[in-house]
Amino acid sequence: MPRDNKTALIQKIAKQAFITFKDCRSANNGDGSVVTDKFNELISLVTSVRAKDLKIIPPKNKPSSGAAAPQSPPVTYMHICETEVFSMGVFLLKAGTSIPLHDHPGMNGMLKVLYGKVNVRCLDKLENSLPVPPLPALVPLQTAVVWRSVLRSVAEYSENSGPCLLTPVQDNLHQIDAVDGPAAFLDILAPPYNPDDGRDCHYYRVLRSEAEPATGAKVDQEQLGDKKENEGWLLEIPQPEEFWCGGEPYPGPVVSI
Numbered sequence: 001m002p003r004d005n006k007t008a009l010i011q012k013i014a015k016q017a018f019i020t021f022k023d024c025r026s027a028n029n030g031d032g033s034v035v036t037d038k039f040n041e042l043i044s045l046v047t048s049v050r051a052k053d054l055k056i057i058p059p060k061n062k063p064s065s066g067a068a069a070p071q072s073p074p075v076t077y078m079h080i081c082e083t084e085v086f087s088m089g090v091f092l093l094k095a096g097t098s099i100p101l102h103d104h105p106g107m108n109g110m111l112k113v114l115y116g117k118v119n120v121r122c123l124d125k126l127e128n129s130l131p132v133p134p135l136p137a138l139v140p141l142q143t144a145v146v147w148r149s150v151l152r153s154v155a156e157y158s159e160n161s162g163p164c165l166l167t168p169v170q171d172n173l174h175q176i177d178a179v180d181g182p183a184a185f186l187d188i189l190a191p192p193y194n195p196d197d198g199r200d201c202h203y204y205r206v207l208r209s210e211a212e213p214a215t216g217a218k219v220d221q222e223q224l225g226d227k228k229e230n231e232g233w234l235l236e237i238p239q240p241e242e243f244w245c246g247g248e249p250y251p252g253p254v255v256s257i
Helices: 009-027 036-048 140-145
Strands: 075-082 087-093 098-102 108-125 146-158 164-166 173-190 203-208 231-237 245-247
Touching: 009 036, 009 075, 009 087, 009 173, 036 108, 087 098, 087 108, 108 231, 146 173, 146 203
Parallel strands: 075 245
Antiparallel strands: 075 087, 087 173, 098 173, 098 203, 108 146, 108 164, 108 173, 146 231, 203 231
């Protein structure tokens, strides 16, 4: 009798992600909506995952330095699997680093912290129905890549938190900051980035600050309300020079779809 024939949790997550998002992809309904019961099952599985399930060992926190070493990528990525339906991997952030504000065109996503803490600031683009006002550091040619935006939520996540979610129409832009040390999170995107299908990653800079609450406990759209002070303007920018992502081997259970 085999000693351990249990299916690894990450394999269960991958299978459920495929089941959940394949219907969304085939429906081609434009809003990326998912079937609720399947989605809730995926959320339940993702909520339970921990670093040890992926054989990832949190690094020792070194108080003497809060920044990445010169020429060392501030963020690294462990690839787990990718299909036409979804991609899954782990992002690892060094202490004091961030993943800049970026979007996920036409995509659903889940972010589940495995160790450490991250602060996630979520925004959405709004229809550009208003003329672009005079904004700092903006030249006339840049008005074509300026978007009205609204701050949806600001939240801090740890390994004991549920996943941070995004959809094609809600919380689709976010910035992720490591808090009080290094952090890592499982990342699921459906469908994956693919520039050939119009799903390239774009980066943004806030030109007019939203009325952002203090960091800490989650502050959602209901608490923020629909006040105009939660709205701002974003400038689409190239990938920031201080940010780049390296790769490292994934040490966990093999996943097959």
